[in-house]
Amino acid sequence: MSMRTPLGRARGLGSAKSGVGHFWLQRVTAIGLIPLTLWFAFSCVHLSGLDYAAAKIWMAKPVNATLMILAVVISLWHGVIGVQVVIEDYVHSPAAKWTGLIGIRLLGAFLAMYVIVAVSKVAFGG
Amino acid sequence: MSSTRNRPMSPHLMVYRLPPIAFLSVSHRGTGVVLAIGLMFVACWLGSLATGAQAYATTQWLLGTIIGKLGMFGFTFCLFYHLCHGIRHLLWDIGCGYELPQVRLANLASVAISGALTVAVWIAALA
Numbered sequence: 022m023s024m025r026t027p028l029g030r031a032r033g034l035g036s037a038k039s040g041v042g043h044f045w046l047q048r049v050t051a052i053g054l055i056p057l058t059l060w061f062a063f064s065c066v067h068l069s070g071l072d073y074a075a076a077k078i079w080m081a082k083p084v085n086a087t088l089m090i091l092a093v094v095i096s097l098w099h100g101v102i103g104v105q106v107v108i109e110d111y112v113h114s115p116a117a118k119w120t121g122l123i124g125i126r127l128l129g130a131f132l133a134m135y136v137i138v139a140v141s142k143v144a145f146g147g
Numbered sequence: 148m149s150s151t152r153n154r155p156m157s158p159h160l161m162v163y164r165l166p167p168i169a170f171l172s173v174s175h176r177g178t179g180v181v182l183a184i185g186l187m188f189v190a191c192w193l194g195s196l197a198t199g200a201q202a203y204a205t206t207q208w209l210l211g212t213i214i215g216k217l218g219m220f221g222f223t224f225c226l227f228y229h230l231c232h233g234i235r236h237l238l239w240d241i242g243c244g245y246e247l248p249q250v251r252l253a254n255l256a257s258v259a260i261s262g263a264l265t266v267a268v269w270i271a272a273l274a
Contacts, residue, residue: 048240051233058230062223062264066272073203076196093189100183107176132190139190139197 043102050099057092064089077143086144093136101129167254175232178225185222223268227261 023030064085068076079085108121165173192210195202209215235253238244244253 048237051237055230055234058226062226062268066268069272073196073200076203080196089193093186093193096182096186100179100186103179104183107180132187136190136193139194142197 043105047099047102050095050102053095054092054099057088057095060088061092080140080143081146083144086140090137090140094133097129097133097136101125168250171232171254171257175229175236178229178232181221181225182229185218185225188218188222220265220269224261224265227264227268228257231257231261231264 068079071079080089104125105122108118108125112118112121192206195206210219235244235257244250
């Protein structure tokens with residue numbers, strides 16, 4: 022058995038290199054979501070007063086379609102990496118943890134693509 | 148490992164009444180999880196708009212029920228709370244807001260502003 026302390030063994034080996042990637046992505050998506058969230062809330066209030074035809078016309082405007090896709094897709098991205106941390110912190114059984122970690126990514130990818138297709142279909146006049 | 152065996156245990160979280168800042172901090176996580184679940188409903192609602200008039204009418208009806216309205220109200224508050232407290236986290240990241248008076252002010256502000264924005268949005272939506 023080594024007589025060295027855990028710190029002594031780790032010292033000098035350098036960082037894990039990719040350690041701050043997740044941290045940065047969480048912050049960058051958060052900054053982007055500040056204006057997008059305010060726009061989304063404002064838009065939902067506006068849409069609540071519209072019927073189906075008027076809502077489609079509103080969503081078909083390029084700026085609205087673009088911002089709606091950005092708001093939802095960046096929210097999903099921010100949400101997936103956020104829920105990842107919650108799972109890593111509180112789910113300790115390996116089977117449940119990995120099912121959760123892989124599941125949220127697949128679900129997030131599906132929902133992002135679904136929203137892109139749905140909003141694009143309305144925007145392109147489908 | 149002998150080097151770690153006799154170290155003191157950290158006090159268990161559940162033994163203490165959480166101070167306000169700790170409660171607000173864990174609420175940031177909680178509201179984040181609620182919002183992630185809510186995003187599934189947002190996706191369904193956008194999908195129904197693309198599917199057709201009947202599908203859109205169904206989602207509008209579901210959102211108009213008392214459960215739908217309560218859900219949307221909760222989602223609105225979680226959204227604004229996570230937004231306000233998230234800005235606070237970004238300020239913490241750049242090293243601001245750690246003095247006690249600032250902490251107390253930001254505790255109050257994050258709850259008050261998110262509450263006010265929630266009420267404002269619902270007054271605007273129902274008016």
